[in-house]
Amino acid sequence: xxxxxxxxxxxxxxxxxxxxxxxxxxxxxxxxxxxxxxxxxxxxxxxxxxxxxxxxxxxxxxxxxxxxxxxxxxxxxxxxxxxxxxxxxxxxxxxxxxxxxxxxxxxxxxxxxxxxxxxxxxxxxxxxxxxxxxxxxxxxxxxxxxxxxxxxxxxxxxxxxxxxxxxxxxxxxxxxxxxxxxxxxxxxxxxxxxxxxxxxxxxxxxxxxxxxxxxxxxxxxxxxxxxxxxxxxxxxxxxxxxxxxxxxxxxxxxxxxxxxxxxxxxxxxxxxxxxxxxxxxxxxxxxxxxxxxxxxxxxxxxxxxxxxxxxxx
Amino acid sequence: xxxxxxxxxxxxxxxxxxxxxxxxxxxxxxxxxxxxxxxxxxxxxxxxxxxxxxxxxxxxxxxxxxxxxxxxxxxxxxxxxxxxxxxxxxxxxxxxxxxxxxxxxxxxxxxxxxxxxxxxxxxxxxxxxxxxxxxxxxxxxxxxxxxxxxxxxxxxxxxxxxxxxxxxxxxxxxxxxxxxxxxxxxxxxxxxxxxxxxxxxxxxxxxxxxxxxxxxxxxxxxxxxxxxxxxxxxxxxxxxxxxxxxxxxxxxxxxxxxxxxxxxxxxxxxxxxxxxxxxxxxxxxxxxxxxxxxxxxxxxxxxxxxxxxxxxxxxxxxxxxxxxxxxxxxxxxxxxxxxxxxxxxxxxxxxxxxxxxxxxxxxxxxxxxxxxxxxxxxxxx
Numbered sequence: 208x209x210x211x212x213x214x215x216x217x218x219x220x221x222x223x224x225x226x227x228x229x230x231x232x233x234x235x236x237x238x239x240x241x242x243x244x245x246x247x248x249x250x251x252x253x254x255x256x257x258x259x260x261x262x263x264x265x266x267x268x269x270x271x272x273x274x275x276x277x278x279x280x281x282x283x284x285x286x287x288x289x290x291x292x293x294x295x296x297x298x299x300x301x302x303x304x305x306x307x308x309x310x311x312x313x314x315x316x317x318x319x320x321x322x323x324x325x326x327x328x329x330x331x332x333x334x335x336x337x338x339x340x341x342x343x344x345x346x347x348x349x350x351x352x353x354x355x356x357x358x359x360x361x362x363x364x365x366x367x368x369x370x371x372x373x374x375x376x377x378x379x380x381x382x383x384x385x386x387x388x389x390x391x392x393x394x395x396x397x398x399x400x401x402x403x404x405x406x407x408x409x410x411x412x413x414x415x416x417x418x419x420x421x422x423x424x425x426x427x428x429x430x431x432x433x434x435x436x437x438x439x440x441x442x443x444x445x446x447x448x449x450x451x452x453x454x455x456x457x458x459x460x461x462x463x464x465x466x467x468x469x470x471x472x473x474x475x476x477x478x479x480x481x482x483x484x485x486x487x488x489x490x491x492x493x494x495x496x497x498x499x500x501x502x503x504x505x506x507x508x509x510x511x512x513x514x515x516x517x518x519x520x
Numbered sequence: 521x522x523x524x525x526x527x528x529x530x531x532x533x534x535x536x537x538x539x540x541x542x543x544x545x546x547x548x549x550x551x552x553x554x555x556x557x558x559x560x561x562x563x564x565x566x567x568x569x570x571x572x573x574x575x576x577x578x579x580x581x582x583x584x585x586x587x588x589x590x591x592x593x594x595x596x597x598x599x600x601x602x603x604x605x606x607x608x609x610x611x612x613x614x615x616x617x618x619x620x621x622x623x624x625x626x627x628x629x630x631x632x633x634x635x636x637x638x639x640x641x642x643x644x645x646x647x648x649x650x651x652x653x654x655x656x657x658x659x660x661x662x663x664x665x666x667x668x669x670x671x672x673x674x675x676x677x678x679x680x681x682x683x684x685x686x687x688x689x690x691x692x693x694x695x696x697x698x699x700x701x702x703x704x705x706x707x708x709x710x711x712x713x714x715x716x717x718x719x720x721x722x723x724x725x726x727x728x729x730x731x732x733x734x735x736x737x738x739x740x741x742x743x744x745x746x747x748x749x750x751x752x753x754x755x756x757x758x759x760x761x762x763x764x765x766x767x768x769x770x771x772x773x774x775x776x777x778x779x780x781x782x783x784x785x786x787x788x789x790x791x792x793x794x795x796x797x798x799x800x801x802x803x804x805x806x807x808x809x810x811x812x813x814x815x816x817x818x819x820x821x822x823x824x825x826x827x828x829x830x831x832x833x834x835x836x837x838x839x840x841x842x843x844x845x846x847x848x849x850x851x852x853x854x855x856x857x858x859x860x861x862x863x864x865x866x867x868x869x870x871x872x873x874x875x876x877x878x879x880x881x882x883x884x885x886x887x888x889x890x891x892x893x894x895x896x897x898x899x900x901x
Contacts, residue, residue: 260742283743298535
């Protein structure tokens with residue numbers, strides 16, 4: 208099994224703040240690796256180190272077999288990077304942007320023009336190629352940025368929130384392109400805030416305060432969630448939530464429409480106990496049943512767990 | 521490497537051409553500035569300094585003095601005042617710069633062989649006018665003294681031509697080789713050309729990298745394998761092209777309206793301008809690489825341009841600067857440029873006389889460019 212990205216104890220400090228704290232990451236060649244976690248968890252900092260834009264404070268990282276410290280420029284040749292903020296030239300057309308970046312990646316003459324127009328067509332911007340980039344809509348800008356990251360056929364793609372703020376069809380469009388790139392054997396490391404996007408990844412790493420607090424395939428993550436889960440259908444739902452939160456053994460409660468999701472260390476006795484207490488408080492309970500966690504449940508559980516650890520330790 | 525430099529240059533050119541308003545400013549500003557600076561300095565020679573006469577004596581001899589003053593262009597007599605107080609008030613109000621006072625008893629003292637005085641009341645605020653009025657007064661009195669002495673000798677039987685030679689045995693004969701009109705404008709035009717070129721090039725170049733940083737495009741660019749040299753040279757080239765256009769228009773203005781002999785010395789002047797413009801662009805690039813924002817870049821550029829203006833001998837001779845400050849002056853390319861262009865346009869110097877300045881300017885270009893490349897960081901340490 209060959210690794211496209213491999214880090215050991217990767218650390219980055221900014222003054223007193225540790226943005227990335229001893230990260231150990233392995234991404235297999237050709238897989239789509241999802242990077243999750245709240246804002247400020249260290250996702251962007253990690254990507255910037257892996258792209259050779261930022262020197263690590265400690266630890267090592269190998270990207271495409273190259274050391275990001277020693278061979279940053281060689282790393283840049285074989286990776287494509289799409290920053291979180293739109294970073295192409297607004298006063299150039301789509302085609303000119305692509306042509307420029309193809310040139311900077313040292314594609315020459317014929318090859319450059321061919322790759323630029325191919326990539327534009329691939330992301331569906333062929334008929335908009337003469338428009339100034341600043342006049343394109345958000346979704347189109349994201350596709351153009353992806354095209355720029357792809358134009359030199361990199362073996363690894365780093366995408367920092369490629370679908371942020373995009374509507375569902377645009378997001379679907381981008382993910383189709385990511386699958387296509389992965390099918391060509393490219394490794395993709397993508398950060399996202401959307402759970403349904405995380406479900407699309409082969410492996411997800413959940414970052415919190417500069418380290419992984421959860422790592423594995425979506426199925427693994429769900430199976431390994433350290434808590435049990437009850438779905439409660441009750442009325443009024445707000446009152447039911449308040450009651451559930453006060454109960455011993457309950458670690459968290461989330462409200463979804465008219466149902467509650469109640470997290471607990473174990474649910475063996477809790478189910479009956481909860482039913483009794485709810486009824487005693489005048490809540491109409493329709494059903495209480497143990498359910499399998501969704502990825503979103505896993506994230507809620509992991510985040511809460513990490514915060515508790517930080518709070519006590 | 522050259523291919524990538526070309527891609528960067530083409531991209532920059534597209535961006536420059538697309539920003540029509542800035543482009544217009546870039547092309548028109550140097551013409552306007554050269555014209556305004558030149559016109560402002562053209563009338564820099566002081567004439568018609570407002571003055572009044574206080575003729576307390578009112579004698580035939582004092583009237584001769586008053587008439588003599590009125591023949592000089594430098595002094596503009598606004599009329600006579602009656603009292604010293606009146607003259608002082610006008611001086612205090614800034615309405616006149618000088619009062620010429622002929623005291624009571626002026627003629628009587630002369631006739632009696634006593635020392636007579638012409639008094640000047642001068643406003644020293646403007647350190648240029650005071651010495652000019654004083655010079656005029658000295659010439660008036662010297663002529664008056666000479667004429668009186670000749671008359672006195674003639675009364676004793678010495679013929680006027682012989683008498684004049686007795687009184688003034690030596691004359692000064694002068695021959696001005698360069699800039700025969702002694703015009704300040706001719707002296708200062710090379711400095712004006714240099715200042716205008718420098719202002720534009722440094723400012724334009726200084727904001728280019730911070731602008732990419734602010735727009736976020738630098739992030740994308742730094743993630744590519746572009747080298748620092750490719751980026752710096754690619755940014756330099758299009759601005760060098762624009763600057764050469766500016767050189768052409770500025771030299772045209774200087775030749776057409778300010779009597780700078782451009783056409784006669786074109787190749788040498790172009791070479792000097794090209795090297796100077798390159799050194800200024802490189803200075804701008806250096807500022808660009810160390811600035812975090814466009815605002816900061818402009819600040820640094822202003823802090824560079826102002827001292828250069830004062831210290832480079834662009835508008836006053838470098839010899840007027842104290843010895844211990846002059847080493848600082850030698851750090852500015854503008855000093856060598858002004859010096860060389862002055863030599864070429866005023867003294868008709870050829871390559872054999874200015875090659876050193878050309879070499880020095882070339883040295884500046886190489887050092888500043890290399891420095892700019894080194895100080896550009898492709899990643900955060």
